[in-house]
Amino acid sequence: MQTPSIQEMLANFHQEFLQITVKADTVTFNTPGEAILRQAQEKAIPLVNKCPPRVRAEDFFATMKQVAGVIRNFMPDLAAETDKIVSALPVDPAEQEKFAAGAFTPGVDLLSYLKTDPPPETFGFLLNHTIKPFMRQYAVNASKYLDTGTWLKGTCPVCGGKPTMALLEKESSRRYLYCGLCEVKWRFHRLGCPYCTSYESHFFTIEGMEKYRVYYCDQCRGYIKTINGSKAGDKDPDLFWEDINTVQLDVLAMREGYVNRQVETRETEKK
Numbered sequence: 001m002q003t004p005s006i007q008e009m010l011a012n013f014h015q016e017f018l019q020i021t022v023k024a025d026t027v028t029f030n031t032p033g034e035a036i037l038r039q040a041q042e043k044a045i046p047l048v049n050k051c052p053p054r055v056r057a058e059d060f061f062a063t064m065k066q067v068a069g070v071i072r073n074f075m076p077d078l079a080a081e082t083d084k085i086v087s088a089l090p091v092d093p094a095e096q097e098k099f100a101a102g103a104f105t106p107g108v109d110l111l112s113y114l115k116t117d118p119p120p121e122t123f124g125f126l127l128n129h130t131i132k133p134f135m136r137q138y139a140v141n142a143s144k145y146l147d148t149g150t151w152l153k154g155t156c157p158v159c160g161g162k163p164t165m166a167l168l169e170k171e172s173s174r175r176y177l178y179c180g181l182c183e184v185k186w187r188f189h190r191l192g193c194p195y196c197t198s199y200e201s202h203f204f205t206i207e208g209m210e211k212y213r214v215y216y217c218d219q220c221r222g223y224i225k226t227i228n229g230s231k232a233g234d235k236d237p238d239l240f241w242e243d244i245n246t247v248q249l250d251v252l253a254m255r256e257g258y259v260n261r262q263v264e265t266r267e268t269e270k271k
């Protein structure tokens with residue numbers, strides 16, 4: 001049997017991972033008042049900082065075990081490490097509460113709650129994929145309070161993350177950025193780098209993948225994969241899958257010395 005390519009492995013993993021969802025009432029938060037929303041907009045403060053999601057520890061750990069199961073089945077290289085992490089998770093209810101709350105608080109070192117010292121990359125992978133279904137639901141619940149059409153910042157209005165992808169709308173040529181963590185889409189300026197203050201815009205395309213442009217920035221070395229709406233047909237692109245199915249564009253950009261800013265921020269946040 002042929003070993004699956006990275007692309008296939010990721011696709012299989014995510015196909016299964018997407019089956020893990022949480023109910024709407026699993027994630028609660030304080031309703032943001034008008035003053036909070038105005039301040040958030042002015043100072044680019046994400047909602048997660050003002051009205052953080054609250055998740056019950058038992059729901060959080062149940063989801064984490066489900067995610068661990070998908071990793072075990074689809075990422076055999078990470079299976080043994082994942083098992084070790086799961087068996088080192090806190091069991092005391094009070095500790096579990098703290099752990100689950102910390103998962104949604106930037107800057108909390110969750111590794112210190114574990115009984116062993118697991119490889120941080122595998123732990124980060126498990127943790128990010130456990131947080132994601134909750135953040136996606138949080139974003140759905142919270143989006144009615146936000147005006148994503150006027151946000152115009154380089155970071156996600158819900159979680160503060162950096163965008164994974166961009167979309168150039170066909171008719172209006174407006175540009176939208178997409179957050180890979182909570183799956184929110186928000187409007188951004190048509191030109192310029194979303195990761196720094198540069199107004200320059202260069203992009204490359206590759207043969208056979210004309211639907212995509214990769215915009216890159218020589219000031220901060222960031223890049224962003226972008227769907228050119230005028231070549232994307234009539235269906236609304238599913239940015240979650242578009243991101244996963246275009247890994248070769250990431251590889252090309254990184255080979256040219258550009259940096260995946262989204263991954264980079266999450267790595268730093270973990271520390």
Ligand SMILES: [Zn+2]
Pocket residue numbers: 156157158159160161179180181182183184
């Ligand atoms: Zn987000």
Ligand SMILES: [Zn+2]
Pocket residue numbers: 193194195196197198217218219220221222
């Ligand atoms: Zn830049």
